[in-house]
Amino acid sequence: MTPLIQRPTLLAASVALVVVMLNVSIVNPTLPELARDLRVGPNLGWAVNAYTLAVATLLLAAGALGDRVGHRRMLLAGLGVSALGALLAALAVTFPAVLAGRAVQGVGAALVQPATLALLAHAFTTPQERTRALALWGTASGLGIALGPVVGGLLVDAVGWHGPFALLAAACLGALLPALRVPFETPRSGRREPFDVPGLILIVAALGSGVLALAQGRVWGWSSPPILALLAFFLVALTAFLRVERSARRPLVDLAVRRAPGFIPATLTGLLAFLATFGLLPFLTVFLQTHLGLSATRAGLLVLCFPLGFALGSALSGRLTPARGARFTLTVGLGLAAVSTLLWCGIGLERPPGLMALNFGGWGLGLGVSLSALTVVALAHVPAAQAGMASGLLNTARQLGTALGVSVFGALVASASSSPSYVTGLQLGALLAGGALFVGLALCLTALPTSPARPVAPALRLAEEEA
Secondary structure, eight states, rough: OOHHHHHHHHHEEEEEHHHHHHHSSSGGGGGGHHHHHTTTGGGHHHHHHHHHHHHHHHHHHHHHHHHOOHHHHHHHHHHHHHHHHHHHHHTTHHHHHHHHHHHHHHHHHHHHHHHHHHHHHOOOOOOOHHHHHHHHHHHHHHHHHHHHHHHHHHHHHHTTTHHHHHHHHHHHHHHHHHHHHHOOOOOOTTTOOOOOHHHHHHHHHHHHHHHHHEEEEEEETTTTTHHHHHHHHHHHHHHHHHHHHOOOOSOOSOGGGGGTTTHHHHHHHHHHHHHHHHHHHHHHHHIIIIIOOOOOOHHHHTTTTTHHHHHHHHHHHHHHHOOOOOOOHHHHHHHHHHHHHHHHGGOOOOOOHHHHHHHHHHOOOHHHHHHHHHHHHHHHTGGGHHHHHHHHHHHHHHHHHHHHHHHHOOOHTTTTTHHHHHHHHHHHHHHHHHHHHHHHHHHHHHSSSSOOOOOOOTTTTHHHHHH
């Protein structure tokens, strides 16, 4: 396609991704004041979980639906839904209303993410063009993550916890302007073939019940009848989904992807990395403000070192993986992330902010190096026609890791009634997180294929191949 088509498409996809990443990162600075204002107790983690639950359960379905109705339409719909969710949260006066807004935001994000990738796949047709487009698209992701803590902290200090959600609503509406200027719609594939409705219903039910059980286990009790019923329903729905996908004419998930060398260990390692990182990070943000007494702005500036390190690590990974191989890159990245995480075991009420900034930076640097390499490894041996579906599975696993991490680390600090006990909970969480990262590293070193991965086009190729 010509630059007249490529430029507005790249702009729309990048702006939309910045907004989606803001949905994730801008919320953490609001948590302490939101908890005080609305008198939220152990369920505070649901401000993150409600969003993650919606994204994790709908990501695969949204990608498949976009193939049939067009991804430009899905992008516009997702931004509109996200704006509505942010507005609901901004106007909320109760915590359940905030959760409803966050869930709607998650639905919108699930529609937006695969749409941006598919639009770029159609607009940029050569490997060189795609490489440049994906580099800018990835920069947009890092920008959204980096801006969230700082902008959120400034708004919380200036106008309260409602401010970040109001900004998100305005940002989503603003992102509609470049999205409307995308000058084409993607071809709608598979319209004459039956849509895998049974598979869609079963996977949404399985993921929803599983994440809900993980999130509420520490509140209701892991042996309580509701949790046991949710876990049983998860297993039944997942088993039924696997049976349906084996016989479906056009399955939502092609189970043959599991045989691609490196896909399963890279996916599981990504789940562990998100569990360790994005499960612990929200509670560290609460610690900085509530127990160290830092303002939301100062806490945001400290946490900013994490996404800055992440962006640098992603750039380094792009050079390190081709030069030294995925195993070496993952050893460096996961090792650094694990050590940086374990250093939080020494956290205390008197720890200098400078040391915490270095800790956040090293943590983000290691994770950035790792996740980029894991994506390359996971998709390296996946056929081009399955790359989009495999990418959806990879991202769904990471979202599930986030939900599981929030549940696990929330259980460690939920009973804390004082700063010392909260610190103890964080130290145990850091030990667990570091252990999870080392398990992921061991999994990569023992289960990844030893032969170098062949270079492939990005996971974006699926929409183009189907068209």
